[in-house]
Amino acid sequence: MTLKKVRTAILISGRGSNMQALVEAARAPDYPAEIVLIASNRPEAPGLAWAEAQGIKTLALDHTSYATRDAFEASLQEGLDAVGTEFVALAGFMRLMTPTFVKRWHDRMINxxxxxxxxxxxxxxxxxxxxxxxxxxxxxxxxxxxxxxxxxxxxxxxxxxxxxxxxxxxxxxxxxxxxxxxxxxxxxxxxxxxxxxxxxxxxxxxxxxxxxxxxxxx
CATH class of the missing domain: 3.40.50.170 (Formyl transferase, N-terminal domain)
Structure with a gap:
C-alpha cells in the first residue's frame, strides 16, 4: 500500500540548513512527510535557490513590502493553500507570527x-x-x-x-x-x-x- 504523505511546507529566512536536512530526510520512501513548498520572507534567501535546484516549489514574499503583518500572512496563507499544505515547519524563519495565524495552524506547525x-x-x-x-x-x-x-x-x-x-x-x-x-x-x-x-x-x-x-x- 502506498504511504500517504503529509503535505509539508518549510518556512525559511536564510540559507536553510535545517530545511535541507528535512528535504533530504523526506526523500526516503517511508518518510511520512512530503515537502511541497519552501517559502521565505526574504526573496534573497540562499535557501530558495537551493530548493529551486532540487525541483521544489518556492515562494518569496518580501515582508517589508506589506503594510501590516496580517497582510503578509494573508499572502503566505494563500501560497500555503495553493499547494494543499497540511503541515508547516519553521526552519530559521525570523518572523513572529500573529496569534491568528498560529491558531490557524495549531498543532500543525513546529519550530x-x-x-x-x-x-x-x-x-x-x-x-x-x-x-x-x-x-x-x-x-x-x-x-x-x-x-x-x-x-x-x-x-x-x-x-x-x-x-x-x-x-x-x-x-x-x-x-x-x-x-x-x-x-x-x-x-x-x-x-x-x-x-x-x-x-x-x-x-x-x-x-x-x-x-x-x-x-x-x-
Missing part, C-alpha cells in the same frame, strides 16, 4: 530553537549560554504557540558546552544536533506517533526522539 527550552528563549542563545556558565546546551523542536519560543516540546538534543567554546564553535556543534533531531521530530508528528496531554507531548514508547549527542572532551 526548532537552538537551546534547551525553556532556557534561553529568543536571540543570541549561544553567547548567553556561554556567559551563564552552563555546562549543557542543545536544541529543541516544539509546536508553535503565539508566545515566542513557547509550545509543547517534541524532541531535544543535549550538547556539552566546553570551556574553550566560542559562540561560533558552540553554534556549529548545536547545528549538527539540529540536523539530527528536526527530521526525527517531523517524522514523529506526521506519522501519528505523538499525542498531546495538555501542553505535554506524549510519544510512542518505542521511539527515542531526543538522542544525547556527545562532543570531544576538553
Amino acid at each position: 526548532i530553537h537552538p537551546s534547551l527550552l525553556p532556557s534561553f528563549k529568543g536571540l543570541h542563545t549561544h553567547a548567553r549560554a556561554i556567559a551563564a556558565g552552563v555546562r549543557i546546551s542543545g536544541c529543541t523542536v516544539h509546536f508553535v504557540r503565539p508566545e515566542m519560543d513557547e509550545g509543547p516540546i517534541i524532541a531535544q538534543a543535549a550538547v556539552p558546552v566546553l570551556s574553550s567554546d566560542t559562540e561560533a564553535s558552540l553554534a556549529a556543534r548545536i547545528l549538527e544536533a539540529e540536523h539530527t533531531i528536526y527530521p526525527t521530530a517531523l517524522r514523529l508528528v506526521t506519522s501519528d506517533r505523538t499525542r498531546r496531554e495538555g501542553e505535554k507531548v506524549i510519544i510512542s514508547q518505542d521511539v527515542n526522539p531526543s538522542p544525547t549527542l556527545y562532543s570531544p572532551r576538553e
